[in-house]
Amino acid sequence: MTPQKQFTAYLTMLRNDFVRIIRIWSQTLLPPVVTTSLYFIVFGTFIGSQLAPIHGLQYIQFIVPGLIMMSVITSSYMNTVSTFYFAKWTHTLDEILVSPMPNWLVVAGFVSGGVMRGLLVGVLVAVVGLFFTHLTIFNLAALILALVLTSILFSLAGLINGALAKSFDGISIVPTFVLTPLTYLGGIFYSIQQFPPFWQKVSLFNPILYMVNAFRWGFFGISDINIGTCFAVLLGFIALFIGVVLFFFRRGIGVKN
Numbered sequence: 001m002t003p004q005k006q007f008t009a010y011l012t013m014l015r016n017d018f019v020r021i022i023r024i025w026s027q028t029l030l031p032p033v034v035t036t037s038l039y040f041i042v043f044g045t046f047i048g049s050q051l052a053p054i055h056g057l058q059y060i061q062f063i064v065p066g067l068i069m070m071s072v073i074t075s076s077y078m079n080t081v082s083t084f085y086f087a088k089w090t091h092t093l094d095e096i097l098v099s100p101m102p103n104w105l106v107v108a109g110f111v112s113g114g115v116m117r118g119l120l121v122g123v124l125v126a127v128v129g130l131f132f133t134h135l136t137i138f139n140l141a142a143l144i145l146a147l148v149l150t151s152i153l154f155s156l157a158g159l160i161n162g163a164l165a166k167s168f169d170g171i172s173i174v175p176t177f178v179l180t181p182l183t184y185l186g187g188i189f190y191s192i193q194q195f196p197p198f199w200q201k202v203s204l205f206n207p208i209l210y211m212v213n214a215f216r217w218g219f220f221g222i223s224d225i226n227i228g229t230c231f232a233v234l235l236g237f238i239a240l241f242i243g244v245v246l247f248f249f250r251r252g253i254g255v256k257n
Helices: 002-024 030-051 061-089 092-097 103-130 140-164 168-182 196-202 207-220 227-251
Strands: none
Touching: 002 061, 002 103, 002 196, 030 061, 030 103, 061 092, 061 103, 061 140, 061 168, 061 207, 103 140, 103 227, 140 207, 140 227, 168 207, 207 227
């Protein structure tokens, strides 16, 4: 395929995903906004008003970046895993694979769809957050970079889950038993500096902690972890997952029947 045809194929996949996301917005965009609004009300307004500031921030301010990131992670992951598995189930994926599109372009198309949904949800949740508190931006470039890289990472993770899933139940196991616990323990609602030294070290094994802190640093310039380390972890996992996904496509693992 010529570069122009590759670009056209990529835009076609992206457009199809965008149309699907908008068409069923009540399933793709509304639920995370409603859920996060409840977090703002319960944890931020009711409970947060009784808690001491963290790093000089009101509690609701402190948790807003984490709640945005949580929505982005979940939306990016679920978009890719559901879209890819549905494509396998309906054999739409077979039609894509027999096309002249190279594997990397197919991966880019699916991942970009997850990133698109994640960013749309992130923006909507951020707008809702402005109704509860005011936000400042310390470093816009770091904020956007953390958001995009995290969305790419979990779109790739969703693609891996979609490839390995054997049934519709299989696409819900990882989000339920892995993603949700790691997210809630990823520093969204607390600073690890509030922990004893031992549990601070244990928390460092949670990769989501680095993403939340990188995003919070973009807003307020505060982080429990060195910002360079945060982005290094993000880039390292992205490189690893890209390698795994391309290996699956090359060998046909979870991709070809």
